[in-house]
Amino acid sequence: MYKEIWALIKKDLQLEWRSGQAWSSSILYVFTTAFVVYITFINIPANLWNPLFWIIILFTAVNSVSGSFSSENGSLRLYYYTLMDPVKLMVSKTIYNVLVVTFLSFLCFAGFAFITGNPVRHLGNFLLVLLAAGVGLSITLTFTAAIAAGVKRKTSLLTILSFPLLIPTILVVLKLSADAIGLINDSTNNQDLITLFALDILLLGLGILLFPFLWKD
Amino acid sequence: MNIKKHWWKLLGVVIVGYTLVAGLIVPLKPGVIGVSHKNANAGDSLRMEVVGYNTHFEKGKEDLKLWLKGDTTFFIKGQDVAIFDDNTLEVTFVIPAMLPFDQSVVELSLLIQNGIDGPFILPSAIFVTHSPDSVRVHTDEWVEKIDLEIGSSVMAFPFRNILKETIRNTYFHVPLWFTMIFILLGSVFNAIKYLRTGITIYDEKSSAYATIGLLFGILGLLTGAVWAKNTWGAYWSFDIKQNMTAIALLIYFAYFVLRGSLEESAQKGKVSAVYNIFAFATLIPLLYIIPRLTDSLHPGSGGNPAFGGEDLDNTMRMVFYPAIIGWTLLAYWMGNLLYRWQTVKNKILFQ
Amino acid sequence: MNLILPLLAVSKNADFLNSIGKIYVVVIVIMVLFAGIITFLFRLDQKITQLENQIKNDE
Numbered sequence: 001m002y003k004e005i006w007a008l009i010k011k012d013l014q015l016e017w018r019s020g021q022a023w024s025s026s027i028l029y030v031f032t033t034a035f036v037v038y039i040t041f042i043n044i045p046a047n048l049w050n051p052l053f054w055i056i057i058l059f060t061a062v063n064s065v066s067g068s069f070s071s072e073n074g075s076l077r078l079y080y081y082t083l084m085d086p087v088k089l090m091v092s093k094t095i096y097n098v099l100v101v102t103f104l105s106f107l108c109f110a111g112f113a114f115i116t117g118n119p120v121r122h123l124g125n126f127l128l129v130l131l132a133a134g135v136g137l138s139i140t141l142t143f144t145a146a147i148a149a150g151v152k153r154k155t156s157l158l159t160i161l162s163f164p165l166l167i168p169t170i171l172v173v174l175k176l177s178a179d180a181i182g183l184i185n186d187s188t189n190n191q192d193l194i195t196l197f198a199l200d201i202l203l204l205g206l207g208i209l210l211f212p213f214l215w216k217d
Numbered sequence: 218m219n220i221k222k223h224w225w226k227l228l229g230v231v232i233v234g235y236t237l238v239a240g241l242i243v244p245l246k247p248g249v250i251g252v253s254h255k256n257a258n259a260g261d262s263l264r265m266e267v268v269g270y271n272t273h274f275e276k277g278k279e280d281l282k283l284w285l286k287g288d289t290t291f292f293i294k295g296q297d298v299a300i301f302d303d304n305t306l307e308v309t310f311v312i313p314a315m316l317p318f319d320q321s322v323v324e325l326s327l328l329i330q331n332g333i334d335g336p337f338i339l340p341s342a343i344f345v346t347h348s349p350d351s352v353r354v355h356t357d358e359w360v361e362k363i364d365l366e367i368g369s370s371v372m373a374f375p376f377r378n379i380l381k382e383t384i385r386n387t388y389f390h391v392p393l394w395f396t397m398i399f400i401l402l403g404s405v406f407n408a409i410k411y412l413r414t415g416i417t418i419y420d421e422k423s424s425a426y427a428t429i430g431l432l433f434g435i436l437g438l439l440t441g442a443v444w445a446k447n448t449w450g451a452y453w454s455f456d457i458k459q460n461m462t463a464i465a466l467l468i469y470f471a472y473f474v475l476r477g478s479l480e481e482s483a484q485k486g487k488v489s490a491v492y493n494i495f496a497f498a499t500l501i502p503l504l505y506i507i508p509r510l511t512d513s514l515h516p517g518s519g520g521n522p523a524f525g526g527e528d529l530d531n532t533m534r535m536v537f538y539p540a541i542i543g544w545t546l547l548a549y550w551m552g553n554l555l556y557r558w559q560t561v562k563n564k565i566l567f568q
Numbered sequence: 569m570n571l572i573l574p575l576l577a578v579s580k581n582a583d584f585l586n587s588i589g590k591i592y593v594v595v596i597v598i599m600v601l602f603a604g605i606i607t608f609l610f611r612l613d614q615k616i617t618q619l620e621n622q623i624k625n626d627e
Binding site for chain 3: 448558
């Protein structure tokens with residue numbers, strides 16, 4: 001079971017790595033957006049930095065996840081379908097996207113902090129929030145990408161399908177990161193982290209439960 | 218028409234009719250709209266104008282009494298009452314130089330009672346500035362205890378100063394939100410049934426209920442905006458139901474875009490059912506998340522006077538809960554009409 | 569009556585929506601509600617007319 005999942009993740013990573021272009025375009029996307037935001041604002045106060053940063057992360061994540069089911073179309077899809085369990089495919093895709101989105105958001109943080117200055121006070125907490133956000137965003141986005149897979153004009157559909165679903169995650173993450181930056185001082189942080197992880201588990205569970213229905217048609 | 222089959226439609230209509238009649242006919246309790254002075258200093262003698270709502274100052278003038286009230290043991294009696302009409306009067310309060318409070322600014326409430334209206338109160342009617350003195354020196358100018366009379370117990374809705382008559386919107390606006398949630402729940406329920414059985418009827422029901430959910434969501438937002446504009450001055454406040462409705466609308470508009478962009482019927486049903494279930498499940502945690510965030514992200518805007526359950530008194534419950542049931546029944550009826558139209562259309566198309 | 573202070577003047581000269589304890593706000597809310605239901609009825613009526621026309625054409 002784990003072997004299969006790991007093999008799938010490795011396959012995706014290798015495909016991505018070999019094409020090279022996908023990586024560089026994602027990284028460029030992050031830096032371009034960060035730079036455009038910097039050019040338009042120049043001086044970004046901490047209470048603005050927080051939402052701006054998360055909006056950049058949101059778009060970066062949507063952009064990078066949108067293609068995740070495009071390679072499994074047509075005959076290859078049928079081949080996979082006969083070969084393997086949809087749940088494993090779903091889990092492997094999710095883990096792969098978690099890796100990519102988390103990597104990109106760390107990169108985004110580095111780039112954005114480099115250009116606009118770093119307001120974060122509790123770096124450890126902030127990185128933890130980044131990780132939790134990466135997990136939450138990728139689970140929802142992977143699932144909506146699977147929903148939007150068979151449709152024309154995929155990217156715009158993915159945006160309208162996923163953004164309302166990401167609101168709970170984004171709200172909790174905004175609060176947690178505001179605390180890490182030092183904008184607010186909140187003692188209920190742990191409870192919020194638990195909420196976030198409970199949300200992630202709920203979404204992942206639903207995804208695993210519902211994905212087989214999407215896959216077989 | 219077979220009454221055994223259609224009783225719930227009749228029930229819905231009767232209940233909604235009842236809430237319309239009861240919600241509009243039952244009067245508000247007497248209350249105070251405002252007083253002419255907001256601030257005073259200790260030792261002042263205030264000639265104050267009082268404007269009431271649904272009050273009977275003229276008719277109940279024999280036993281009309283006015284008090285300024287600090288906590289539960291501080292009362293100043295009003296003197297020289299001049300009544301203009303049932304809703305307007307003037308009264309003099311002589312505020313003693315010594316007030317038994319620690320703070321330098323004391324909030325006093327205005328308490329009025331007469332035989333017809335019973336006792337009613339304007340909270341924080343006036344702010345009195347004095348030099349704090351922790352020693353409670355009793356002077357003759359204030360008393361520690363008064364007797365409250367009980368007014369006639371006519372059925373009435375509570376008077377809230379900023380809401381006034383618009384408190385009735387609790388029966389015409391708030392149930393729309395509950396109806397939306399219930400009908401969307403019906404949509405999700407049918408989506409689950411469709412995934413389990415693959416019978417097209419359930420998919421059609423699911424999408425019909427989602428349409429009605431959208432309709433009620435839009436109506437809820439519109440009526441809410443009108444109400445909010447005229448009580449709090451803005452069309453949008455960071456209210457949980459308002460935000461959840463907005464998110465639900467986004468989700469279900471996306472749901473219909475998704476349905477529109479899929480052509481093959483089986484795939485359309487399956488994919489949209491999956492999205493429906495997944496989306497509704499992410500909507501529910503907001504009930505827990507948004508209230509936790511409002512205070513920290515938007516300081517000062519937390520606390521919304523009109524919505525919470527604690528603001529409902531028993532008279533209001535007698536109209537509010539039936540309103541939810543009535544509108545949900547009507548929404549279910551509307552959804553079924555839509556779904557029946559869809560099945561007939563499909564029959565004709567595939568003949 | 570010249571004792572009457574600005575307060576009463578405000579409440580007497582209030583605009584239409586704020587008169588009689590803001591009851592017209594309730595009226596607007598109910599009107600919006602019924603406008604919504606009537607819109608639904610109109611749309612359904614149109615849809616059913618289309619179906620009827622289709623049946624007529626088929627015959």
